[in-house]
Amino acid sequence: MIRLFNPDTMAKPASRYSQCALAEGATQRLEIAGQIGVHPDGRLDEGLADQLAVALANVDRALAAAGMGRENLMKITVYLTENSPAAVATYRAVRDTWVGDAAPPVATLLVVAGLAAPALLVEVDAVAAA
Template sequence: MRRHFSPPSLPAPFGRYHHAALAEGPQRLLVLSGQLGIRADGTIPEDVETQTQLILDAIDACLAEAGMERRHVLRLTTYLTEIDYRAAYMKVRDAWAPDPAPASTLLVVKALAQPACKVEIEAIAAG
């Protein structure tokens, strides 16, 4: 059983996410490595929206391989290389995110493992 919540004693989340996600009972735990927006042919699109969509497609593929769906996602951790990419990232992420939205952290970092990448996302799912 999973439960997503944002305690009323805390400030409201800044976006479409919950402060916490709890998995109880006998469940499988899926931990995904950071995914990058790289096409199957190895090319990296320039725009944040396309990179984000490729990453979310990769997360969907990993979930499917584990017999899970988006609704099983408990947490997303996102790394952006520029704060200015936040709106473009969130537009794509919010369209993808299940209900209830998972717990989420967004960090701005100097660089990612592939210099052309502007966004990287890690995920944790339970089901």
């Protein structure tokens, strides 16, 4: 079972994510490589919101392939290529829609100079346990 929480002894998160994720009694750990906004058929969407939605859907696909779901997520790390308030707001809005009403996983957001190809705007990797 994954317990997501924010200790009272720490500052509140800057947005909707958990500070800690504890895998209690876990017997499986899944590390998901960086997922980009490429559909299973190889298409790459344009725009940050669309690429991020596809990257997160790819995380869902990886979880499902391991017999897991979002309830098993411990952490996501997101790499953006644009350092702007609009890009961060887009990331937060798409992430919050994806998380829905569930407890949000631990999250780290990084702004990087670039990814493996210039058309890539975002990459997401994840850790899950069951």
